[in-house]
Each structure stands twice: as C-alpha cells, then as structure tokens.
Amino acid sequence: MSDREKLPTIGALLWYQDPRAAIAWLEAAFGFETRLVVDDGQGGVIHSELGLGDGYIMVVGPPSGQAASPATLGGRSTQSVHVQLESGLDSRCEQARAAGAAIEREPADQPYGDRVFTCRDLEGHPWSFGQTLLALSVAEMEAATGHKIET
C-alpha cells in the first residue's frame, strides 16, 4: 500500500516567510508546477514539492529555530539553487523578470560552455539557471577558464 515515490537522493529545501505567496510566485516566475502542498491551516506550509522537468524543490515556512528567510537576514543567503535547463533559458529569464524577479546577471555565455543567468526571488533567495551550449573536454575547459580542473 505504499504510495510513496522514490525520491531523489539530494533535495533542496527553501525557507520562506510567506510560503503560500512564494509557491504562487515560483510558479509564475520560473514555471514550477506545484505537485504537493501540506498546509497546516495556520499560515504555515509543512511540506511542499514544486517540480520543474524531472527535478523538484521543497518550499516550507514560516521559518523557526535556526531557519531564516533572506528577507529577515538583510538579503543574505547561505545556499542557492542552480537549475540546469535543456532549452529555453532566455525566455525563462524574461518570464522571471516579468514576474518581478531581480535579475542580477543577464543571460550570457560562459567560458565553460554554459549560458547562465542569475536572479533573486521575492524573498531574496538567489537562483541561477544554466543551459549547456556545447560539451567541452576538461582540457578545453581549463583553457577556457584559466583554472586547473581536478576530476
């Protein structure tokens, strides 16, 4: 009778002051589809899963204990989420901008072969989105970045 799906090994959980507003915003800005919300009826979201492609994040709040939203930490964050897309990076950026995301780095090709933009969401969580333009060998990547790469 187990209805529990197999979960990815590693999942990101983001804290928000107003998780219901965050869920609506993340759908509008980044195209997430909410697939599960457990709302305690007192303004709190106990658990949620917002999917994009075959990946997902968890949005919960309001924060308690050691948890905090960037909105109450002076805009500082301790982690960020990177989303690697297969296509549509530039239109994703325009969608985010239209929803009110603060674009910090406009879409641009990176020397390591990805096109990337970064932004902040409604409570200040940092996000980066990338799309692979071409696959580089390690040697090519070292040459492009000027960094030594250990694999």
Add this chain to the structure above:
Amino acid sequence: MTAGFRSALFYQDPKAALAWLEKAFGFELTMLLEDAEGNVAHSQMSFGNGYVMIGQEWSADHKSPKSVGGKNTQTVNIQIETDIDAHFERAKAAGAVIVAAPETQFYGDRTYRCSDPEGHIWTVSQTVQAVSREEAEAASGLKITGWL
C-alpha cells in the same frame, strides 16, 4: 523537458568543507576548479543520483551560516536507502553537531538532523515503507476500540 537541480552551499573555508563532507557523509568529489591562489572557484560532490556544489562566500550576500549567526536560509535533505544508523555514527564521528538523533517516529519515518562545522544543517532520512494502520496504532500505544 528535464531540469537538473543542484544546491550550492557557501562556506568560509570550502576546502575544509570538501574534506569534512567526504569524511562525514561519504560524498565524493567529482569536480574541483581552483584559481591561481588555490581558492575553490567551483566544486561538485556527488552522492547517490545527485550532487551539491561547495563554494566560498563570494559576495556580501552569499554567506556561510557561521557568518550569519548560525542561520540557514536553505537546507539539503539527503535520502538514503539503508542503514541510517551507520550514516549517523559516521557523521557523529566526523564531528557533526547532532541537532536531532535518529528516531523512528511511530508513523514510520526515520530521520536525523545535524549541522556541519560551519553550521549548515543537513537532514538525513531513510526511505521507509508506509506503515499500516495496525502497525501505527500498535506502535503509538493507542488502543482503538471499534468504530464510531
């Protein structure tokens, strides 16, 4: 469409974090980019079917919990298939600060929570079978006397 999600964690000392995460959780370093001064420009550690990126505090807004009074704006959940107790013992031996020791809730979950040397909090859960009503009631010590 597929979309890959990765968490990037900010540390005052990312090199120490790379070593600690390998020792404590068995993460494997799969990529490391160093600049000319030997600082971590980018890194990836893999575990199971996912990976995390370990980096430095790269702006005034991207901070280790150690720099913001121990607060966490995001956390990483690790899902493991088997033997959460061995996982816990290994993390503890590596110096993880235990926030909540592994405990099986009567409703079926077995989870522990710890923080790493810079205060990033990690939640580790073992995949469990959903419990039946009978099992849950037996474990919770509640005697259900018939139906209303």
Add this chain to the structure above:
Amino acid sequence: MTSKVYVALRVKAAPERAFAAFVQEIGAWWRPNGLFQTTPRAPGVLAFELGEGGRLTETLESGKVFEIGRISAWEPPSRLVFSWRQANFPPDLHTEVEVRFEAVGEGETRVSVEHRGFDQVPAGSAARHGFPDEALLMRLAEWWRGLLTSYRDTSA
C-alpha cells in the same frame, strides 16, 4: 483557516476526458488505504452519482452502500467539489475535496486535488491513529498522490 493537502499532476487527456474518467471510472482507479478507511468493512467499490447533489458511495461486498459524501459543485470539465467523511469521524465533521481540471498544452490536463479540513479530526479519534497533524496530513498527501497516479494511468 483550515488545513489543506494539495496534490497535482498532468494527465494525457483533454479536460472533458479527464473529468469523465475521474467521476465515471473512480471504481477502477481508486486505491483503498488502511489509514483512511471509510468504513470498518471497506474496501468496496466507489461510484459517483453524476451531477450536483449526487452522492459518492462505496458499495461493500455485503451489498451495503456507504455514503462518503455529496457533490456540492459540479462544473464539468473544469471543477468538482464533494464532501468526504469516514464512518469513524465525529458526527458533525465533514471534510471537503476540490478537484480542478485545467487544460495545459495540447491534449494535456493538469488535475489537482485539494483536501481541506483533515486537521479537524479530533485527537482521540480512531480516524487519526494518534498521528500528529503533520504526519496525518503528510500521509493523506501521499495517499492522494498515489490515487492520482493510478487515476492518470486510467484516464490516458
């Protein structure tokens, strides 16, 4: 405010077909769960009486019919609301289920279920199994996800 459990997924069908599969084929896609047993002698076969005011019933092996709830909003192919009560709920407790069908792209429908009010099952109730709110709502969410997954396979 009341607690809400929300689950959603996409099915490969137009809203008309998705709505019809939900209400007409519930007997085929429904999966009973011991934690949310409707009556002591469940499971039986579920069926909707189509239209506003129609009942959601479970017909047991004995032939007895148990009423789980009634349809309070019937708006094919976009929305359906019905009440949900288990035999072990207190007499005055009814929870509510809202189902929405939203066309997304070609031949696809996003189907969401929101089940409201389950936190009002009292602490001592047999329907709660001693679970705290968080665990009870999580299990309810997981069950609905399983139900929708089964429904998706039926409706395609």
